[in-house]
Amino acid sequence: MSIQPSGLLAKPVTRITVMQGQALVSAGPRVELTTVLGSCVATCLFDPEVELGGMNHFLLAEPPAAQKAMGVDEHYGVYLMEVLINQMLAHGASKSRLRAHLYGGANLHANMARIGTANAEFARSFLQRERIPLIKEDLGGTQARRVDFRPASGQVRCRMVANDMAPEPQPIQRPAAQRGEVELF
Template identity: 75%
Template sequence: MTRITVMQGQARVSAGPRVELTTVLGSCVATCLFDPQAQVGGMNHFLLAEPPASHRKGEVDVHYGVYLMELLINEMLANGGAKPRLRAHLYGGANLRAGMLPIGTANANFARTFLQREGIPLIHADLGGNHARRVDFRPAAGKARCRIVETAQAPEPAPLTRPVTTAGEVELF
């Protein structure tokens, strides 16, 4: 089995029958998409749902779900998937620290709304709560395993002061 770690700000797609995508989530959300007919799937891992109003138009920041969801769909289509056949799993969205803004809840709500708007059925979700999760996803089969991990093992959210990066092309639907 080849394990590929999906880090914050990444999306990975594979049709390999011996590939497993894996990530650890706190307030972040991972979307796992798969096309059962094409036997291709992928995972993204986003830090926040959408950029603030002060974000400059036209600049891409890979930490936002609004970008990574489109990127994941585009990569699925480029690798033989068909949008009408896509199915989704959602994981993460925890609110790990009491008294903080409910970023995990906002991320989970964004992901659910995005999938609804795009007409992609959500077949499984493990969202919310106050614990971190480890997700292992076999993209070709569309099978996932989600386990609770100690909050201390959850990745710290990346600082929001990272420079904005622009790379690649994303076609918005």
């Protein structure tokens, strides 16, 4: 009879990076969603009954008022929060069982707009409006964070990292205005 060390029997974890502008959901017991945040915010949602979770990563809370009339922009928190909740519901979660964690929202540069603070405030108020309990948060400050989330168990590890590890905010690309020739009659 041979005895194998327990470490040899463990299956590897599949790490999936959640990029700016994404929302991903999984029930895989060996899946870990991961992201690095500066001023961005990541929301981790979890339904303990169906062992399902998901994460989003948004750069800005809401588009400027003038831009809202142009339609939905998938890069903003107001859209990505809805996408994450809807993906969770589509995979069997119940809104009444959802629990949330929030991470990020740092203000990395002292002389710049406090985008991180605005993102954090938006995320908190969104969860409150939707009546989703906020179980844990690590928001604000001046340092970047790395977040590793196991969606099937709801476990999260958040640690500070060097600010240069946070992705540079990607400008939000909007389609060019349609311009064509006009023929007058």
